[in-house]
Amino acid sequence: MKGKVNSIQTLGTVDGPGVRFVVFMQGCPLRCAYCHNPDTWSFDEGDEYTAKELLDKILRYKTYFGITGGVTVSGGEPLMQARFVSELFRLCKDNGIHTCIDTSGCLWNDDVKELLDVTDLCLLDVKMTNESDYINYIGCGIKPVLSFLKKLSQINKPTWIRHVVVKGVTNTEENINGLAEIIRGHSNIEKVELLPFKKLCLSKYENLGLDFRFKDIPETSNEEIDELKKILQLKLGV
């Protein structure tokens, strides 16, 4: 089986613990208004790899992973190619490499279930905290995502929650309350990352002739992230 890959980052440090080989899969059914990777959306683009071909590349960097690093498969939406990612992760596990997916959690089927069996850590992007924002800014409802989180919780899968803070959309106290409500009670959640909205991707949109819906919204400062983190910690009592 071959997988369609958009790009590879050999020594990533922001997608999971430690130093990681990050594979960005091609294809995504969603259209997040702040998406950094609109070039991954189309299912017609991308380079084809077998899992073994990717593993051979990964093994060249294994010494950099140390105890905590490993491989992260992001996207696009990795769940769209769950069988391929499972095959890759099985090879990684055979070679003692930590595996992680970065997903929107927007779908569930038997292939996804099998993928989680060989996934050590799930980075789940809880993109919004209510149905109307999901429909308006993401392109799916919130229910599949909440259900995905519930399934992760039931199998006690180590999970990090990621949430992008966008001025006027997700930077409100009400939204942070909503995030706390979603997170509360799931003991598998090890970490919550609030990420600042950035506009580095603007040129990608221009090159693709696409409209970047949030182009007029200012980037989120680290100070604002720190403030919201404090509010979230208070809400969660941690």
Ligand code: SF4
């Ligand atoms: S799920 Fe990820 S790749 Fe897909 S549109 Fe959203 S941010 Fe972009």
